[in-house]
Amino acid sequence: MSMTDRELVDLAFAMLERSYAPYSGFSVGAALLCADGAVFTGCNVENAAYGSTICAERTALVKAVSEGRRDGFVKLAVAGRSADYCWPCGACRQMLWEFAPGLTVLVARGDRDFISLPLSELLPHGFGPKTLEP
Structure with a gap:
């Protein structure tokens, strides 16, 4: 069974309840979908x-890599x-680029509306493993 964008966004929203954000009060949830249908949340x-x-x-990505x-x-x-839409920070964009420069990113706001765009739009000219090749 294929997962819809809405279902993936809903999984990210479900993770807000697990957030530990006592200092900023800004909870964020994420759900990372693999080609085989596996999902890693964070x-x-x-x-x-x-x-x-x-x-x-990064929690979702590191969970996936650790597995x-x-x-x-x-x-x-x-x-x-x-x-506003919950945009990934620069550190997250860089970590995601390391493993998935072709990634599609769905960013949602509190009213559950979301937009979809390629990671390459969020991190143009990303620095990754290919950059280090001679």
């Missing part, structure tokens, strides 16, 4: 040492409760 986890905070998008996935990522949904 939420943001803040820390009193702010630099140690990890975003929902042996290194490729096959096709879509990522990112959801928040804000009036």
